[in-house]
Amino acid sequence: MSHAPLPSELLDALRAAVGAEHVRVDAASLDAYGADALKRGHPPDAVVSPEGADQVSAVVKLCSAYRVPFVPRGGGTGYTGGSVPVRGGIVISLERMNRILEIDEENLIAVVEPNVVNGDLQAAVEKVGLFYPPDPASLKTSVIGGNVAECAGGPRAFKYGTTKQYVLGLQAVLPNGDIIRTGGKVVKNVVGYDLTHLLVGSEGTLAIITRIVLRLVPKPPAQATLRATFRTIEEAARAVNNVIRARVVPAALELIDRDSLEAVASYLNGERLAPPGTGALLLLEVDGIAAAVAEEAARCEQACHDAGATEILRAQNDAEREQLWRVRRELSFSLRTITPIKFNHDVVVPKGRIPQLFALVARLKRDYRLRIPSFGHAGDGNIHVNIMVTPNDEDEMRRAHEAERLLFEGVVALEGSISGEHGIGFMKAKYLPIELDAPTIDAMKRIKRAFDPDGLLNPGKIFPEG
Amino acid sequence: MSHAPLPSELLDALRAAVGAEHVRVDAASLDAYGADALKRGHPPDAVVSPEGADQVSAVVKLCSAYRVPFVPRGGGTGYTGGSVPVRGGIVISLERMNRILEIDEENLIAVVEPNVVNGDLQAAVEKVGLFYPPDPASLKTSVIGGNVAECAGGPRAFKYGTTKQYVLGLQAVLPNGDIIRTGGKVVKNVVGYDLTHLLVGSEGTLAIITRIVLRLVPKPPAQATLRATFRTIEEAARAVNNVIRARVVPAALELIDRDSLEAVASYLNGERLAPPGTGALLLLEVDGIAAAVAEEAARCEQACHDAGATEILRAQNDAEREQLWRVRRELSFSLRTITPIKFNHDVVVPKGRIPQLFALVARLKRDYRLRIPSFGHAGDGNIHVNIMVTPNDEDEMRRAHEAERLLFEGVVALEGSISGEHGIGFMKAKYLPIELDAPTIDAMKRIKRAFDPDGLLNPGKIFPEG
Numbered sequence: 001m002s003h004a005p006l007p008s009e010l011l012d013a014l015r016a017a018v019g020a021e022h023v024r025v026d027a028a029s030l031d032a033y034g035a036d037a038l039k040r041g042h043p044p045d046a047v048v049s050p051e052g053a054d055q056v057s058a059v060v061k062l063c064s065a066y067r068v069p070f071v072p073r074g075g076g077t078g079y080t081g082g083s084v085p086v087r088g089g090i091v092i093s094l095e096r097m098n099r100i101l102e103i104d105e106e107n108l109i110a111v112v113e114p115n116v117v118n119g120d121l122q123a124a125v126e127k128v129g130l131f132y133p134p135d136p137a138s139l140k141t142s143v144i145g146g147n148v149a150e151c152a153g154g155p156r157a158f159k160y161g162t163t164k165q166y167v168l169g170l171q172a173v174l175p176n177g178d179i180i181r182t183g184g185k186v187v188k189n190v191v192g193y194d195l196t197h198l199l200v201g202s203e204g205t206l207a208i209i210t211r212i213v214l215r216l217v218p219k220p221p222a223q224a225t226l227r228a229t230f231r232t233i234e235e236a237a238r239a240v241n242n243v244i245r246a247r248v249v250p251a252a253l254e255l256i257d258r259d260s261l262e263a264v265a266s267y268l269n270g271e272r273l274a275p276p277g278t279g280a281l282l283l284l285e286v287d288g289i290a291a292a293v294a295e296e297a298a299r300c301e302q303a304c305h306d307a308g309a310t311e312i313l314r315a316q317n318d319a320e321r322e323q324l325w326r327v328r329r330e331l332s333f334s335l336r337t338i339t340p341i342k343f344n345h346d347v348v349v350p351k352g353r354i355p356q357l358f359a360l361v362a363r364l365k366r367d368y369r370l371r372i373p374s375f376g377h378a379g380d381g382n383i384h385v386n387i388m389v390t391p392n393d394e395d396e397m398r399r400a401h402e403a404e405r406l407l408f409e410g411v412v413a414l415e416g417s418i419s420g421e422h423g424i425g426f427m428k429a430k431y432l433p434i435e436l437d438a439p440t441i442d443a444m445k446r447i448k449r450a451f452d453p454d455g456l457l458n459p460g461k462i463f464p465e466g
Numbered sequence: 467m468s469h470a471p472l473p474s475e476l477l478d479a480l481r482a483a484v485g486a487e488h489v490r491v492d493a494a495s496l497d498a499y500g501a502d503a504l505k506r507g508h509p510p511d512a513v514v515s516p517e518g519a520d521q522v523s524a525v526v527k528l529c530s531a532y533r534v535p536f537v538p539r540g541g542g543t544g545y546t547g548g549s550v551p552v553r554g555g556i557v558i559s560l561e562r563m564n565r566i567l568e569i570d571e572e573n574l575i576a577v578v579e580p581n582v583v584n585g586d587l588q589a590a591v592e593k594v595g596l597f598y599p600p601d602p603a604s605l606k607t608s609v610i611g612g613n614v615a616e617c618a619g620g621p622r623a624f625k626y627g628t629t630k631q632y633v634l635g636l637q638a639v640l641p642n643g644d645i646i647r648t649g650g651k652v653v654k655n656v657v658g659y660d661l662t663h664l665l666v667g668s669e670g671t672l673a674i675i676t677r678i679v680l681r682l683v684p685k686p687p688a689q690a691t692l693r694a695t696f697r698t699i700e701e702a703a704r705a706v707n708n709v710i711r712a713r714v715v716p717a718a719l720e721l722i723d724r725d726s727l728e729a730v731a732s733y734l735n736g737e738r739l740a741p742p743g744t745g746a747l748l749l750l751e752v753d754g755i756a757a758a759v760a761e762e763a764a765r766c767e768q769a770c771h772d773a774g775a776t777e778i779l780r781a782q783n784d785a786e787r788e789q790l791w792r793v794r795r796e797l798s799f800s801l802r803t804i805t806p807i808k809f810n811h812d813v814v815v816p817k818g819r820i821p822q823l824f825a826l827v828a829r830l831k832r833d834y835r836l837r838i839p840s841f842g843h844a845g846d847g848n849i850h851v852n853i854m855v856t857p858n859d860e861d862e863m864r865r866a867h868e869a870e871r872l873l874f875e876g877v878v879a880l881e882g883s884i885s886g887e888h889g890i891g892f893m894k895a896k897y898l899p900i901e902l903d904a905p906t907i908d909a910m911k912r913i914k915r916a917f918d919p920d921g922l923l924n925p926g927k928i929f930p931e932g
Contacts, residue, residue, distance in 0.1 A: 106707060106818035107847075129713060151656045162654060164663070165631060178905035186814040188628060188848045188886030190617045190667045191901050192928060193910045197630070197663035201656045218713035241572060247595060247684035291757030348652040352572035381573075382654050420654030435657050439644035443917070444659045450916035451909070462658060 006045045006090075010066045014048055014090075017058040022049040022096070033091045036078045037138070038427060039341065044071065044085040051096045053171055053179045053210040060208065061177035063090055064456060071458045072208040074115055074146030077138040079344050080425025082150060082203045086460040092208060094145055100124055101211075109168065109185055110214045114145025118152075121214075131219040133160035136421070137332070145209050151201035153421040155252040155285075158379030160217075162421075164200045171211035172199055175452040185213055198447070203423045205458045206451045220287035223251065224297035225315040227324045228304035229278040233257060233358040235308045236280035240351060240378045242303030243284070248296045252285035253379035254328055257358065260335075260373040264327055267334035273327040275311050282378065283328055331375060335386055338371060343387040343404055349416035351381035360410040361385055368399040382420040408434045424462045432464055472511045472556075476532045480514055480556075483524040488515040488562070499557045502544045503604070504893060505807065510537070510551040517562045519637055519645045519676040526674065527643035529556055530922060537924045538674040540581055540612030543604040545810050546891025548616060548669045552926040558674060560611055566590055567677075575634065575651055576680045580611025584618075587680075597685040599626035602887070603798070611675050617667035619887040621718040621751075624845030626683075628887075630666045637677035638665060641918040651679055664913070669889050671924045672917045686753035689717065690763035691781040693790045694770035695744040699723060699824040701774045702746035706817060706844045708769035709750070714762045718751035719845035720794055723824065726801075726839040730793055733800035739793040741777050748844065749794055797841060801852055804837060809853040809870055815882035817847035826876040827851055834865040848886040874900045890928045898930055 006025075014023045024030075024047040035041025045068075050056045063070040069089030076083055085091055098115035105128055112121060118139040122132050135154035136142055142152065148170070153162040169183030182195040199207055230236040236255055243250065258279045265272050274281050282304065286296040297314065304312050315321035335342055349357045358374065365372050376383035385407060389400045408418045408431050418435050419428065432441060445463060448455075472491075480489045490496075490513040501507025511534075516522045529536040535555030542549055551557055564581035571594055578587060584598075584605040591598050601620035602608055608618065614636070619628040635649030648661040665673055696702040702721055709716065724745045731738050740747050748770065752762040763780065770778050781787035801808055815823045824840065831838050842849035851873060855866045874884045874897050884894060884901050898907060911929060914921075 104816070104818075106710065107816040108710065109816070151660075153654055157654060161631070164660070165627070174905070174909060178908070180906040180909050181903060182906065184883060185816045185881045186847055186883050186886065188619050188623060188814050188843075188846050189883040190885050190887060190889045191883055192890065192898065192907070193672075193913055194617075194630070194663055194667050195906070195909060197660055198913075201660050206659075218715060221713070244572065244574065244684075247687070249684060288754075289758040289761050291761060292755040295755050295757060348654050350570070350573040350575070350651045352570075377654075380654050381652055415651045417650060417652050417655040417657055419656050420652065421656060423656045424658065432658065437647060439640070440646040440648065440661070441658070442644070443640060443646050443661060446916040447659055447664075447913060450912040 006068060007066060010062060010068065011046065013062050014046070014059060017062065018048060018050045018055050033073060033093060034085065036076045036081060036083050038079055038081050038084070040081065041084050042086050042088065044091040045088050047091045047093055049093045049096050053173055056092065056173045056208055056210055057177045057179055059092055060173055060175065064175065064177065064454065067454065067456065069456050069459050072204045074149070075117070075138070075141050075143040077142040078146065078150060078425065079422040080427045082423055082425040082461060084426065086426050097210065103128060105130065107185065108216045110216055112144050112212050112214065114209050114212065115143045118142050118144060118147055125216055126219055129219050130216040132166065132214065132216055134163045134166060144212055148200050148209055148212055149202065149204045150423045153377070153382065155254055155377055158253055158377060159249045159251045164197055166215045167196055167200050167212060168215050169213035170196050170199055170209055172207035172209045174207050175454070175457040180207070183213065187215060201423065203425060203458070203461055205448060205461050222290040222293045223285055223287035224293050225321045225324050226284040226297060226300055227313045228282045228284065228309040229274050229311045230280045230282070230307065230309055231277060232279045234355050236282050237354045239282060239304045239307035239309065240354065242306055243300055244351070246299040246303050248286065248299050250284050250300065250379060251287045252283060253377065254283040254375065255354070255378035255383070256281045256327060256331070256375040257373060259371065260331055260375045261327070263334040263338055263373050264330050267330060267337050278310065281327065283324060335373060335388065339388040339390050341389055341391060343389060343400060344422070345385045345387070345404070345407065346382060346419055346421045347385055347407065347411040347416060348380065348382045348420035349411055349414045351379065353414045353416070354378060354381055354383065356414055357383060357411065360407065364403040364406060368403040370396070370400060370403055380420065381416065405431070426460050429462060430464050432462065472534060473532060476528060476534065477512065479528050480512070480525060483528065484514060484516045484521050499539060499559060500551065502542045502547060502549050504545055504547050504550070506547065507550050508552050508554065510557040511554050513557045513559055515559045515562050519639055522558065522639045522674055522676055523643045523645055525558055526639055526641065530641065530643065530920065533920065533922065535922050535925050538670045540615070541583070541604070541607050541609040543608040544612065544616060544891065545888040546893045548889055548891040548927060550892065552892050563676065569594060569596070571596065573651065574682045576682055578610050578678050578680065580675050580678065581609045584608050584610060584613055591682055592685055595685050596682040598632065598680065598682055600629045600632060610678055614666055614675055614678055615668065615670045616889045619843070619848065621720055621843055624719055624843060625715045625717045630663055632681045633662055633666050633678060634681050635679035636662050636665055636675055638673035638675045640673050641920070641923040646673070649679065653681060667889065669891065669924070669927055671914060671927050688756040688759045689751055689753035690759050691787045691790050692750040692763060692766055693779045694748045694750065694775040695740050695777045696746045696748070696773065696775055697743060698745045700821050702748050703820045705748060705770045705773035705775065706820065708772055709766055710817070712765040712769050714752065714765050716750050716766065716845060717753045718749060719843065720749040720841065721820070721844035721849070722747045722793060722797070722841040723839060725837065726797055726841045727793070729800040729804055729839050730796050733796060733803050744776065747793065749790060801839060801854065805854040805856050807855055807857055809855060809866060810888070811851045811853070811870070811873065812848060812885055812887045813851055813873065813877040813882060814846060814848045814886035815877055815880045817845060819880045819882070820844060820847055820849065822880055823849060823877065826873065830869040830872060834869040836866060836869055846886065847882065871897070892926050895928055896930050898928065
């Protein structure tokens with residue numbers, strides 16, 4: 001899409017607001033800030049890096065005055081283009097706002113700026129015996145502000161919940177430049193509407209988050225890690241069901257399918273991380289007080305045994321634990337060797353319907369001649385379905401897009417959701433009506449218009465065009 | 467406030483929509499449906515009881531067409547007048563929509579209509595080994611729809627979270643009659659804005675909830691109940707802090723002050739439920755797997771001992787457990803014998819600041835010559851501060867209102883909130899600006915207008931007049 005260049009008076013005013021060195025228009029910056037993990041980007045016209053809510057507000061007011069689109073950006077690790085300026089304009093990078101402001105041990109609270117890296121926060125709170133559970137795979141590079149904007153999940157979400165369960169309060173800048181403060185430092189608060197949780201997961205389309213108050217929990221003192229292998233997905237799903245029926249809520253319950261295991265074996269030059277003939281692998285982790293962990297681990301072993309596991313391993317120490325998790329950690333790298341890109345979908349079904357989801361994927365593989373390694377968070381029913389594609393193979397791309405639509409329709413038919421972690425961004429906007437009916441989309445759009453009547457904040461996201 | 471009587475054509479149309487027997491205009495009904503637990507009511511002009519979302523939609527459309535206010539009503543147990551039709555119009559009572567539609571053991575989900583009584587749901591899910599944690603004191607009479615509209619809490623909220631943590635999806639009727647479906651049967655869902663959690667706690671001012679999908683958890687197999695007494699609130703608060711530092715998260719952590727204990731003793735004709743000289747009493751409950759419960763209970767005992775507890779009791783069986791909880795259960799009845807009504811406030815502070823909150827209450831008692839027994843959920847910092855008043859004592863009422871304002875200002879100065887459980891309703895609307903700044907209130911009002919441009923749904927609530 002073409003658009004007019006930025007007026008020089010706007011650039012001057014932006015420089016005056018945040019400092020000249022924090023307004024970039026060089027080609028390298030525009031290129032770097034135009035894409036996210038999706039790799040399909042669009043360069044902005046300028047990159048502005050304000051510090052603090054007042055500077056963010058000043059930048060937003062200038063953009064509004066000049067009617068220039070503006071897009072907030074955290075770590076740029078999203079999979080659906082949430083931070084990509086598809087209509088050009090200004091990327092507001094929050095990279096200078098990256099401090100942990102407070103860790104309050106007495107009240108189990110942390111206060112952070114948006115660009116604190118998730119893994120850095122986890123390390124800081126664990127040092128004092130506390131725990132911040134949300135653990136997206138990108139935790140070494142993604143930032144809390146982006147995690148909040150997307151409502152990031154991760155393996156621990158089944159037991160501990162996703163990001164939304166940990167956000168107590170926000171400071172945020174609205175499209176009109178107003179600075180609002182939602183929620184606060186208390187875990188119970190029913191004063192007015194829950195703007196906090198309206199902003200969580202709103203993908204940077206309603207406000208720019210400038211400060212976050214997070215709830216922490218005590219760090220679980222003990223954990224046990226198990227790996228169980230099965231001949232089929234159905235048996236693994238039965239094991240998951242047995243675990244639930246044994247009333248155990250594991251901290252992680254990861255399921256990996258045969259195609260994914262084969263990709264890892266190929267990536268590791270034939271080194272297998274599971275017995276031959278394995279059709280599905282489960283990684284289970286339970287945590288808590290040592291005595292409870294021992295009992296829950298035993299129940300998990302029994303649940304897997306009863307479902308017909310071919311092998312059950314239990315880590316005896318940290319090194320063995322790392323070895324069991326290795327297959328999961330090698331997955332992303334392994335898939336990259338199959339094809340250059342993947343349609344990385346994060347669909348969700350009620351967990352009892354995981355076998356139906358895998359049956360659907362098997363049909364799509366066969367009918368559309370595609371490679372679709374799949375793995376994910378079985379406890380939540382949140383499965384990463386990776387449709388592997390070669391961009392210059394037009395026929396494969398067409399088949400992949402057809403399969404994608406059928407996948408989404410099938411998931412919704414199973415009472416699931418087309419996205420459990422990555423959000424909609426611009427990549428999935430056209431599929432929104434598969435899951436949401438017209439009155440519900442209309443209600444969301446009315447909220448968008450109430451906050452952003454001119455449609456300048458992160459345009460082109462979530463809602464289908466027209 | 468006076469208002470025109472309902473047009474007879476509207477009444478006829480309502481009768482046609484829901485059945486003549488479900489449209490009531492007799493004085494007894496109007497009186498009964500005009501008040502909630504606050505006891506300060508205003509009669510509606512009619513009470514309509516639709517069944518199902520389609521009938522609710524039809525009623526809403528009729529009210530909109532005739533520009534008559536309409537107010538949803540669940541159990542009518544609220545403390546802030548949320549279901550009171552302060553501007554007259556039609557009460558939409560959801561009493562006929564009271565079925566548990568589904569308990570899905572495999573996926574840990576329940577689907578209910580709005581008027582299922584909380585305690586009935588708890589009993590039904592516990593029968594199959596599952597657990598619905600939110601436990602407001604009103605659980606025998608309050609209903610899930612009202613719990614969702616107010617985001618009800620209860621003692622277990624410290625460990626298990628409030629109602630919002632359990633709502634996965636909603637069906638609801640908007641003021642324009644649209645029926646929307648938010649969220650669904652999966653615990654992870656990031657598709658569009660989180661309308662579910664915008665509606666939770668919106669006090670029936672944005673939509674009328676007609677169906678609720680709830681998350682369940684496994685029922686904890688074991689629990690331990692402890693009671694510890696202290697000479698002072700400061701010592702009890704230190705015990706709470708010690709429990710947190712011991713990294714235990716109790717399922718209940720209730721604090722009761724001296725004035726409350728004296729009210730109970732007086733109510734029970736001098737029978738004391740705590741040793742003489744007790745200035746503060748803590749009830750602690752831990753739950754989970756038996757081995758973990760034993761260890762956590764021991765840590766709680768140590769935490770109380772280290773804080774200077776005068777006595778620590780631990781229930782050995784259910785009868786003893788009931789006896790320990792008795793003081794808490796007698797509290798509401800006991801307070802009623804002091805004065806006819808109470809300003810029943812549910813303020814919250816970061817839990818480390820509970821001693822400052824009680825110091826503030828002590829100043830208010832002294833400076834304004836008031837009885838203010840206080841007790842509540844210490845783990846959350848959520849304390850029920852009961853300003854006891856005799857309605858026909860004008861001077862006491864004036865002093866009580868002054869103390870009320872200072873209480874709210876003091877709580878906000880401690881980075882707390884003026885309401886953790888009961889909401890704002892019409893009783894606290896004028897105090898909203900103590901906690902929320904103008905831009906934040908303005909953002910909330912924009913959402914209200916986006917959903918309800920004519921202001922017909924539950925008017926006069928949450929926001930201060932003018």
